[in-house]
């Protein structure tokens with residue numbers, strides 16, 4: 001066995017998903033539901049869409065959605081769930097490594113929920129590319145951990161930005177972007193083995209100027 005072998009992102013995440021039949025709850029992220037539920041539908045892209053719950057929820061609300069993830073296993077599952085939900089025709093699934101690919105079109109909503117990875121991942125650069133993909137007048141929505149869950153495989157010493165720090169690092173200029181939500185929020189979460197913890201999320205919602 002090669003003890004030096006470090007899996008790349010697709011191998012890591014495919015193995016992660018293949019370990020269980022379903023990893024996430026199948027429910028959309030609560031912060032997305034709250035922040036975007038009243039927004040008129042258009043074109044959306046979900047970066048790191050995993051098993052597709054957010055993308056499917058958006059499609060059910062009339063959005064035309066592109067779901068991007070590095071794991072083909074997760075996307076296969078997402079596509080099955082979209083079929084079951086009757087919204088498969090509204091969603092395009094793309095297997096892409098966001099470290100090497102960025103959206104080529106503009107979207108009314110660019111969303112990224114818990115887009116973190118214990119495998120080498122340039123999150124800030126990926127989220128900067130996300131800002132470029134927001135159409136004039138469109139929304140950027142990011143929800144992330146401010147500290148990893150106790151059960152996660154991430155290195156626990158990594159600094160996780162607050163929403164304010166993220167907005168600053170993305171250089172969201174006040175003449176081009178309106179910050180609609182920038183907050184931290186606690187929630188009760190359940191780990192894959194039923195472990196319980198209170199986690200704090202950083203939630204950023206910013207609207208790009210229509211005239212930009």
Ligand SMILES: C[S@@+](CC[C@H](N)C(=O)[O-])C[C@H]1O[C@@H](n2cnc3c(N)ncnc32)[C@H](O)[C@@H]1O
Pocket residue numbers: 009013024029047048049050051068069070071074096097098099112113114115116117121
């Ligand atoms: C913590 S999960 C979040 C999944 C989903 N957004 C959710 O909220 O349930 C992180 C997701 O990012 C994806 N991911 C990690 N690194 C990636 C990369 N380099 N390119 C694309 N997706 C990546 C993983 O496969 C995984 O589905």
